[in-house]
Amino acid sequence: MTTMVGNANGYTCEDVEGLLDDFLDGELAPWQKEKIEEHLAECGSCAGGQSFEAEVLVQLKDRLRATKAPAELVDKVERVMREVKEGEEAPGDA
Ligand SMILES: [Zn+2]
Secondary structure: OOOOOOOOOOOOOHHHHHHHHHHOOOOOOOHHHHHHHHHHHHOOOHOOOOOOOHHHHHHHHHHHHHHOOOOHHHHHHHHHHHHHHHHHHHHOOO
C-alpha cells in the first residue's frame, strides 16, 4: 500500500510517520525514500525516537544501510537506538 502524502518541498513529521511502514517494507518510490531520509536527517523529533519504537529503529537502520543512506544518518539512528535501549533498561522510577 502506498500512501500519497507530502509535498514537493519535503515531508512533515506526520508524513514520515504515515509512510514509515511502507518505507520499512521498501514499498516507496526512490524519491519518497529520499525525502524521508532527508527529513530524518534534519528532524530531531523524528530521529529522536519520539514516534519510533526501538524495533522500528532496528529495521530503519537496516533499511538505511541497504539504501546507502548517509553514514551520518545511520550514526544518528544508532545513537537513538542506544538511547531508547538505555531508557528501557534503566531501573524504573515508578
Ligand atoms: Zn520529523
